[in-house]
Amino acid sequence: MATIYDIAKMCNVSTATVSRVLNGSDHPIHPDTRDKILDAAKKLNYRPNTIAKSLASGKTHTIALLIPTIVNDYYTQIAEAMEDELSQAGYIAYLCNTKRSVLKEAEYVENLITRQVDGVIFSPTRVKPEDNIKNLENIEELKKNKINIVAFGSRFEGISQVAVDTYKGAYNATRYLIELGHRRIGFIDGLTAGTRGNRRRGYIDALKEEGISIDDNLITGGNLDLDSGYTKGMELLNTENPPTAIFAVNNLMAIGVLKAARAMDLHVPRELSVIGFDDSILSELIEPSLTVVRQPIEEMGATAAKLLLEQLNGKEDVKTVTLQPTLIKRDSCACVY
Amino acid sequence: MATIYDIAKMCNVSTATVSRVLNGSDHPIHPDTRDKILDAAKKLNYRPNTIAKSLASGKTHTIALLIPTIVNDYYTQIAEAMEDELSQAGYIAYLCNTKRSVLKEAEYVENLITRQVDGVIFSPTRVKPEDNIKNLENIEELKKNKINIVAFGSRFEGISQVAVDTYKGAYNATRYLIELGHRRIGFIDGLTAGTRGNRRRGYIDALKEEGISIDDNLITGGNLDLDSGYTKGMELLNTENPPTAIFAVNNLMAIGVLKAARAMDLHVPRELSVIGFDDSILSELIEPSLTVVRQPIEEMGATAAKLLLEQLNGKEDVKTVTLQPTLIKRDSCACVY
DNA sequence: AAACTCAAGGTAACCGGTTACCTTGAGTTT
DNA sequence: AAACTCAAGGTAACCGGTTACCTTGAGTTT
Numbered sequence: 001m002a003t004i005y006d007i008a009k010m011c012n013v014s015t016a017t018v019s020r021v022l023n024g025s026d027h028p029i030h031p032d033t034r035d036k037i038l039d040a041a042k043k044l045n046y047r048p049n050t051i052a053k054s055l056a057s058g059k060t061h062t063i064a065l066l067i068p069t070i071v072n073d074y075y076t077q078i079a080e081a082m083e084d085e086l087s088q089a090g091y092i093a094y095l096c097n098t099k100r101s102v103l104k105e106a107e108y109v110e111n112l113i114t115r116q117v118d119g120v121i122f123s124p125t126r127v128k129p130e131d132n133i134k135n136l137e138n139i140e141e142l143k144k145n146k147i148n149i150v151a152f153g154s155r156f157e158g159i160s161q162v163a164v165d166t167y168k169g170a171y172n173a174t175r176y177l178i179e180l181g182h183r184r185i186g187f188i189d190g191l192t193a194g195t196r197g198n199r200r201r202g203y204i205d206a207l208k209e210e211g212i213s214i215d216d217n218l219i220t221g222g223n224l225d226l227d228s229g230y231t232k233g234m235e236l237l238n239t240e241n242p243p244t245a246i247f248a249v250n251n252l253m254a255i256g257v258l259k260a261a262r263a264m265d266l267h268v269p270r271e272l273s274v275i276g277f278d279d280s281i282l283s284e285l286i287e288p289s290l291t292v293v294r295q296p297i298e299e300m301g302a303t304a305a306k307l308l309l310e311q312l313n314g315k316e317d318v319k320t321v322t323l324q325p326t327l328i329k330r331d332s333c334a335c336v337y
Numbered sequence: 338m339a340t341i342y343d344i345a346k347m348c349n350v351s352t353a354t355v356s357r358v359l360n361g362s363d364h365p366i367h368p369d370t371r372d373k374i375l376d377a378a379k380k381l382n383y384r385p386n387t388i389a390k391s392l393a394s395g396k397t398h399t400i401a402l403l404i405p406t407i408v409n410d411y412y413t414q415i416a417e418a419m420e421d422e423l424s425q426a427g428y429i430a431y432l433c434n435t436k437r438s439v440l441k442e443a444e445y446v447e448n449l450i451t452r453q454v455d456g457v458i459f460s461p462t463r464v465k466p467e468d469n470i471k472n473l474e475n476i477e478e479l480k481k482n483k484i485n486i487v488a489f490g491s492r493f494e495g496i497s498q499v500a501v502d503t504y505k506g507a508y509n510a511t512r513y514l515i516e517l518g519h520r521r522i523g524f525i526d527g528l529t530a531g532t533r534g535n536r537r538r539g540y541i542d543a544l545k546e547e548g549i550s551i552d553d554n555l556i557t558g559g560n561l562d563l564d565s566g567y568t569k570g571m572e573l574l575n576t577e578n579p580p581t582a583i584f585a586v587n588n589l590m591a592i593g594v595l596k597a598a599r600a601m602d603l604h605v606p607r608e609l610s611v612i613g614f615d616d617s618i619l620s621e622l623i624e625p626s627l628t629v630v631r632q633p634i635e636e637m638g639a640t641a642a643k644l645l646l647e648q649l650n651g652k653e654d655v656k657t658v659t660l661q662p663t664l665i666k667r668d669s670c671a672c673v674y
Numbered sequence: 675a676a677a678c679t680c681a682a683g684g685t686a687a688c689c690g691g692t693t694a695c696c697t698t699g700a701g702t703t704t
Numbered sequence: 705a706a707a708c709t710c711a712a713g714g715t716a717a718c719c720g721g722t723t724a725c726c727t728t729g730a731g732t733t734t
Contacts, residue, residue: 001482003690014714019692027693028711050452051397052690054388055719065432071417076408083407083434092448095402095432097420111429115387145338226622255622285563285592287624340720351684356722364723365681389720392689 002044010040022048054116063308064094064112064120066105073280074297075123078152081301082121089309091118098125102134109138112147119148119308126154129192148311150304160311162303162321166277169293169325170202170247173275176291176327177245178210181336182273186236186243188229188253189221199249199277218243222253229256230263237264237272244336245273251280254290258332269334279328288331296323339381347377359385391453400645401431401449401457403442410617411634412460415489418638419458426646428455435462439471446475449484456485456645463491466529485648487641497648499640499658503614506630506662507539507584510612513628513664514582515547518673519610523573523580525566525590526558536586536614555580559590566593567600574601574609581673582610588617591627595669606671616665625668633660 004018011018013033020027021037040046054060063086067075083093094117098105105125112120120142124135139156142149151161177185187203204214220236222228229248233256236243248254254276258268266272268288276283279294303321310319341355348355350370357364358374377383391397400423404412420430431454435442442462449457457479461472476493479486488498514522524540541551557573559565566585570593573580585591591613595605603609605625613620616631640658647656 001690005690015691016693016715017713020713023692025693027713030712033712047447047451049392049690051388051391052719053692055386055392055721056690056692058719060388069417070407070420071410071413073408076413079432080406080408080434080436083432084436092452093432095416095420095430097417099417099421110384114384115429282619282622285619286622338720342720352721353685353723354683357683360722362723364683367682370682386720389689390722392691393720393722395689 001049002041002046003049004046006044007037007040007046010044011036013037058116060116060118061091062094062115062117063091064096064108064117066096066098066108066112066120066122068098068100068123068125070095070097073282074278074295077297078123078301078304081298082305085302085305085309091309091312096120100125100127102127102131102138106134106138109141113141113145117147118312119150121304121308122149122151123153124151124156126192131192148308150308150311152300152304158318160307160319162300162307162323164295164300164323164325165198166293166295166325167198167202167205169277169295169327170199170249171206172202172325172327173247173277173293174203174206175209176329177247177273177275177333178206178212180245180273180333182243182245183212183336184215184218184241184243184245186218186233186246187220188232188236188246188248188257189219190249191221191223203247217241222248222256224250224253226252226256226259229253230259231256233257233260234263237261237266243272245275245333247275249277251276251278251283251290251292254292254332255282255286258286258288258290269332271337273333273336275333283328283330291330291333292328293325294328295325299323338386339378339383340386341383343381344374344377344383347381348373350374395453397453397455398428399431399452399454400428401433401445401454403433403435403445403449403457403459405435405437405460405462407432407434410619411615411632414634415638415641418635419642422639422642422646428646428649433457437462437464439464439468439475443471443475446478450478450482454484455649456487458641458645459486459488460490461488461493463529468529485645487645487648489637489641495655497644497656499637499644499660501632501637501660501662502535503630503632503662504535504539504542506614506632506664507536507586508543509539509662509664510584510614510630511540511543513666514584514610514612514670515543515549517582517610517670519580519582520549520673521552521555521578521580521582523555523570523583524557525569525573525583525585525594526556527586528558528560540584559585559593561587561590563589563593563596566590567596568593570594570597571600574598574603580609582612582670584612586614588613588615588620588627588629591629591669592619592623595623595625595627606669608674610670610673612670620665620667628667628670629665630662631665632662636660 004015007018008015018037021029021034065079096108102125149159151159189200220232222232246257248257254274257274261268261272276290276292279292283290283292341352344355345352355374358371402416433445439462486496488496526537557569559569583594585594591611594611598605598609613627613629616629620627620629
């Protein structure tokens with residue numbers, strides 16, 4: 001591999017001059033010298049050694065995608081949008097898949113500091129409520145090492161993030177069901193979302209606004225996967241006074257509810273309306289296709305990347321961008337029977 | 338940030354000694370010295386600078402995942418299995434999403450050489466047949482720069498790879514349909530797979546073996562997405578002598594066929610059997626659930642990573658590992674009516 | 675006692691760049 | 705003509721490690 005020393009020798013100049021030419025420095029260079037150096041670089045098939053550059057300059061042009069899983073459309077679509085934005089700006093992304101383990105998350109944080117990443121796009125892993133503490137420690141550790149952070153998926157103090165107005169999303173979904181005439185609306189929350197979670201608040205506020213009383217028997221929580229959607233759906237439907245509609249806080253659980261309905265021979269949407277949260281190809285292809293609250297995923301990814309790039313370009317200010325979800329109406333909801 | 342110079346000063350030793358202790362070199366060190374250095378490292382909250390290490394040692398402990406897309410269960414599951422294996426061995430992965438563009442693929446190859454990655458796990462992007470040439474150039478370029486490669490998804494000379502016996506998979510799927518009594522079996526190939534593609538050969542051989550003549554009207558090709566599955570399915574079904582079963586060469590096209598059947602009011606599996614290739618949660622959740630040829634995805638990912646790690650540990654030999662697919666029987670196939 | 679061995683550590687070149695500061699000399703200003 | 709300016713380039717320290725080769729002296733071998 002040719003180095004700038006080889007070029008310098010070939011052109012009878014110093015490495016400083018070579019470096020200046022190759023990096024487009026604003027230090028003045030004679031056009032002849034410039035041409036000579038560029039020629040030599042081409043002739044020697046010179047490639048800059050990014051590692052050496054990083055060591056000398058303190059910038060690695062590297063960012064990390066620190067996310068709970070990649071086997072999931074949600075993260076994957078966000079990741080793609082980010083990667084687009086970042087690779088255009090000359091950055092490359094480390095794939096840091098925590099597999100929903102705060103331990104692995106912490107290990108990655110250590111590793112990333114060691115590797116001097118310029119920034120990280122972070123969606124904290126939170127399986128148990130107390131994981132929150134670890135999340136905060138990890139953020140602290142990154143900040144202490146002057147690594148730029150943009151978070152999404154959770155709210156934290158003092159760092160930039162892109163958020164989605166999930167309260168509004170849940171509110172709108174619930175409101176939509178009410179408009180269809182539903183009065184008994186089941187709600188399947190996530191397990192780690194406290195009772196003050198945005199989605200639950202949206203659900204409750206929409207009901208209250210219409211003077212519909214909150215029935216705790218209609219509110220339950222699952223762990224976000226298909227099976228728990230099925231189980232919780234069964235529980236809700238197997239009561240004396242079952243709901244006529246169910247709103248699940250994510251996609252897979254809503255599909256689980258669809259399965260539960262099928263198992264109980266309830267026709268969706270004629271006998272049961274179902275709404276999910278988060279969109280994916282699954283919601284579209286499932287039968288019946290699923291009405292969902294869609295988060296603007298591409299926009300989230302692109303925005304997170306842009307926020308990070310702003311920071312990397314020297315803007316220090318912490319900034320939260322909140323995006324609005326939209327209700328995608330498909331075939332899983334209908335007027336109450 | 339503390340450096341080994343700080344530790345050396347604190348302990349009154351040279352940086353050589355510090356480096357030896359910190360890296361577990363086999364150069365003998367007095368236990369007292371070792372303890373002193375480890376203590377100092379802890380006290381100073383020392384973290385090695387991976388960039389400096391990389392420059393000095395020539396190894397970055399970095400590998401690249403160069404894949405056509407990440408918004409796809411297939412790649413995503415492979416990526417996760419790889420990442421597992423690699424992170425355990427102390428490597429970290431760059432996410433290089435080519436978005437099915439050979440241009441982006443070439444750009445990444447340049448970038449990766451520049452970044453001195455130790456290896457790349459490569460699934461070449463091939464949208465048009467002539468992309469193959471670019472793929473080969475990219476492989477050459479990597480090899481020229483002594484970067485280890487393991488490929489999957491396509492076959493190339495002279496590099497290690499993990500392959501799946503897709504011929505066998507297609508053969509078995511077709512055979513299964515024949516055993517169910519089907520004689521007219523439609524086949525939807527990919528567009529870039531030539532007539533000598535493994536899957537098509539498997540399909541044809543299974544038919545021939547049973548003395549069933551090949552009807553070219555039953556063979557067509559789509560571009561692997563849902564819509565083309567739908568369109569090609571409609572075409573096949575809208576003939577005088579339509580097939581009683583359709584085998585599509587990937588998952589989404591098979592689901593497209595399911596849609597086509599629904600559009601034509603054909604009951605699956607009673608009036609039409611459908612088989613797909615590649616498994617995913619979609620195939621399981623779609624109604625009816627889809628019988629598919631499943632590639633052993635986790636095993637592929639893990640194997641690719643292991644092959645690469647072997648190379649990184651000094652084994653030079655090119656090795657191809659071929660894995661067997663399995664037929665996952667679900668609800669989309671039945672005896673011919 | 676001379677020769678040898680080896681534990682324990684040090685010296686300094688090297689990996690491939692960047693950049694603050696310095697030098698030189700031709701052209702311009704006063 | 706002295707003082708100044710600035711284009712064009714060079715010097716050398718620095719980023720933070722690794723490692724081949726050398727040194728020293730205590731213990732062992734003959």
